[in-house]
Amino acid sequence: MNLLLPRLGVAVVVAAILVAICMPWIVPxxxxxxxxxxxxxAIVAQGWNLVWGIAGVWSLGQMAIFAxxxxxTGWVVIHTGISTVGAAVIGVILSLVASVxxxxxxxxxxxxxxxxxxxxxxxxxxxxxxxxxxxxxxGQFGLPSYEGxxxxxxxxxERTRIYYYIAFILFLLVTGIMVxxxxxxxxxxxxxxxxxxxxxxxxGISLFKTQTLAFLIGGLFAGVAGSFWxxxxxxxxxxxxxxxxxxxxxxxxxxxxxxxxxxxxxxAFLLTWLSEALHQAHEFxxxxxxxxxxxxxxxxxxxxxxxIERFMHFVSGKFGKNNQI
Amino acid sequence: xxxxxxxxxxxxxxxxxxxxCSVGLALLYGTLRFLxxxxxxxxxxxxxxxxYVTSKLGMPFSVGFLIAGVVGMGxxxxxxxxxxxxxxGIGSPRWDIATIIASVGMAIVIEASVLEIFGPRxxxxxxxxxxxxxxxxxxxxYNALFVGLLAIGILVMTNWYLKNTKNGIALxxxxxxxxxAYLMGIPGRKIFAVTVAISxxxxxxxxxxxxxxxxxxxxxxxxxxxxxxxxxxxxGLGSIRGAIAAAYIIGFLQATVSVVFxxxxxxxxxxxxxxxxxxxxxxxxxxxxxxxxx
Numbered sequence: 001m002n003l004l005l006p007r008l009g010v011a012v013v014v015a016a017i018l019v020a021i022c023m024p025w026i027v028p029x030x031x032x033x034x035x036x037x038x039x040x041x042a043i044v045a046q047g048w049n050l051v052w053g054i055a056g057v058w059s060l061g062q063m064a065i066f067a068x069x070x071x072x073t074g075w076v077v078i079h080t081g082i083s084t085v086g087a088a089v090i091g092v093i094l095s096l097v098a099s100v101x102x103x104x105x106x107x108x109x110x111x112x113x114x115x116x117x118x119x120x121x122x123x124x125x126x127x128x129x130x131x132x133x134x135x136x137x138x139g140q141f142g143l144p145s146y147e148g149x150x151x152x153x154x155x156x157x158e159r160t161r162i163y164y165y166i167a168f169i170l171f172l173l174v175t176g177i178m179v180x181x182x183x184x185x186x187x188x189x190x191x192x193x194x195x196x197x198x199x200x201x202x203x204g205i206s207l208f209k210t211q212t213l214a215f216l217i218g219g220l221f222a223g224v225a226g227s228f229w230x231x232x233x234x235x236x237x238x239x240x241x242x243x244x245x246x247x248x249x250x251x252x253x254x255x256x257x258x259x260x261x262x263x264x265x266x267x268a269f270l271l272t273w274l275s276e277a278l279h280q281a282h283e284f285x286x287x288x289x290x291x292x293x294x295x296x297x298x299x300x301x302x303x304x305x306x307x308i309e310r311f312m313h314f315v316s317g318k319f320g321k322n323n324q325i
Numbered sequence: 326x327x328x329x330x331x332x333x334x335x336x337x338x339x340x341x342x343x344x345x346c347s348v349g350l351a352l353l354y355g356t357l358r359f360l361x362x363x364x365x366x367x368x369x370x371x372x373x374x375x376x377y378v379t380s381k382l383g384m385p386f387s388v389g390f391l392i393a394g395v396v397g398m399g400x401x402x403x404x405x406x407x408x409x410x411x412x413x414g415i416g417s418p419r420w421d422i423a424t425i426i427a428s429v430g431m432a433i434v435i436e437a438s439v440l441e442i443f444g445p446r447x448x449x450x451x452x453x454x455x456x457x458x459x460x461x462x463x464x465x466x467y468n469a470l471f472v473g474l475l476a477i478g479i480l481v482m483t484n485w486y487l488k489n490t491k492n493g494i495a496l497x498x499x500x501x502x503x504x505x506a507y508l509m510g511i512p513g514r515k516i517f518a519v520t521v522a523i524s525x526x527x528x529x530x531x532x533x534x535x536x537x538x539x540x541x542x543x544x545x546x547x548x549x550x551x552x553x554x555x556x557x558x559x560x561g562l563g564s565i566r567g568a569i570a571a572a573y574i575i576g577f578l579q580a581t582v583s584v585v586f587x588x589x590x591x592x593x594x595x596x597x598x599x600x601x602x603x604x605x606x607x608x609x610x611x612x613x614x615x616x617x618x619x
Contacts, residue, residue: 058422105600105603105604108604108607109603109607110607111421112360112421112425113558113603113607113608115360115425116554116555116558116599116603117599117600117603119551119554120551120555120596120599120600120603121596121600123551123592123596124593124596124597124600127592127593127596128593131589131593243432243433243544243547244433247429247430247433250426250429251430254426258422284437284441285437286433286434286436286437287433287434287437287438287441289430289433290430290431290432290433290434290437291430291434292430293426293427293429293430293433294407294408294427294430294431294434297408297423297424297426297427297430298407298408298411298412298423298427299411301412301419301422301423
């Protein structure tokens with residue numbers, strides 16, 4: 001009875017991967033750039049989901065980590081002779097250090113106090129960055145443009161294709177890690193400290209270790225995405241630290257569904273598309289996005305992905321059991 | 326004298342404004358456990374309503390102030406009906422997340438709508454009282470003193486309302502223990518609605534005070550909101566007395582940093598201060614952990 005559901009899921013996943021591999025030969029280049037954005041946001045949302053949705057630490061510091069990795073990558077390329085790929089690795093290492101720095105004080109804090117701590121971390125970084133006039137970060141204009149991962153001499157459509165595959169592989173890796181984590185002891189420990197920290201601690205799960213690991217893995221994803229972002233655009237702007245970007249990614253997790261594997265991917269897919277499609281509507285874009293966040297938070301506090309799971313159960317004939325969440 | 330007078334003057338005025346800006350937030354968190362991240366939007370609404378009434382309709386400052394308060398009540402009730410009432414009773418951690426996220430969405434809608442209606446250009450409210458005098462090298466505006474006094478007046482009235490009226494006492498009962506308050510026959514939902522309306526009105530009127538100091542922009546509520554959050558956290562979330570004390574401490578801190586090191590460092594100093602406070606006192610100055618409340 002339960003056999004059809006996993007098979008259906010595997011079939012859908014395999015089909016999606018095949019379509020994604022063939023994509024550069026099917027669709028125009030503009031479409032590919034949107035897909036690259038989707039992969040980047042899905043990676044960020046997946047890392048954030050691990051920290052907030054699964055391990056239950058209400059951190060808003062992920063975008064600061066993202067920006068730090070990106071700025072570090074750009075800065076190293078501009079000021080030293082290291083190649084962009086090497087610089088990206090340094091950026092990711094910095095993001096790991098930043099996540100540890102953020103995680104240690106967060107352990108003593110609970111609930112909204114974590115939000116307040118991490119948002120001040122974010123804002124401290126943002127205000128220092130924006131008001132910098134020494135030329136270290138380029139202030140509100142961002143870093144000057146530099147050579148990305150792929151040389152600028154490669155034609156645009158060719159370059160986009162390469163970036164598309166890099167982003168796709170990173171996305172697959174991150175999703176793979178999340179799938180393995182979900183089944184593993186560590187993944188269960190994350191879920192346990194998120195749902196019942198006291199009980200988890202009394203059953204021998206170290207809160208300190210588990211929470212730091214959640215921050216590290218979440219920070220790793222944000223850092224990878226940030227370094228890729230910086231190397232892809234060949235520049236870094238403080239715009240990624242804006243309130244709008246923060247809300248966009250939170251909206252992805254809320255609309256997709258907290259604490260699920262599919263949720264952040266689904267949310268990132270829907271909102272990247274919506275956000276690009278709404279660019280023509282300028283001012284109304286933010287009004288529509290904001291209203292969607294309100295509606296999703298009020299009507300579906302658990303997000304869309306439980307609804308889809310229910311639908312899958314319905315398709316496979318296992319209707320009415322909504323004991324998944 | 327050259328640094329002391331400006332610090333004292335700026336500190337008192339900033340402290341009063343911060344206190345006025347934070348009381349609404351502290352009240353909402355204390356009673357409803359609702360950390361309203363649309364607070365900045367409410368401040369902006371107050372400022373723009375007062376701007377419209379005074380500049381476009383040509384009414385005096387006091388009328389703009391009152392109308393901003395009335396509009397604030399409306400906005401508060403709207404928030405209650407749209408966001409809070411459907412989510413009541415879904416349980417603690419989910420309630421916190423859902424309301425915070427919904428308020429973030431609302432903040433975005435408010436900012437974008439204000440941008441759409443009033444445009445991106447800077448607006449400034451006329452001063453409530455004109456004129457100035459000098460102490461040494463410092464020019465002291467009557468407007469600043471008046472706004473400071475008005476803010477203190479609002480705080481005293483709020484405090485009186487919470488301590489002495491039947492509604493205020495019921496509100497504090499709901500804040501300290503909602504279930505027992507229900508058992509004592511206090512109509513919880515009505516109290517919730519009244520609280521949201523009052524705290525929104527407090528916030529929009531604080532926005533008017535803010536608007537007579539700084540320029541109005543669709544996103545000009547963000548920094549005051551972050552400051553208000555710092556104030557409320559520093560005072561212990563939900564403690565009004567703590568918030569007022571914290572507002573003056575932070576006002577003087579910002580004044581000192583601005584005068585000694587330059588205005589550029591005021592916001593970074595604030596966030597660094599908040600991080601340090603949270604590291605050493607994880608529940609703020611006067612706050613207690615939830616376990617200790619039970």
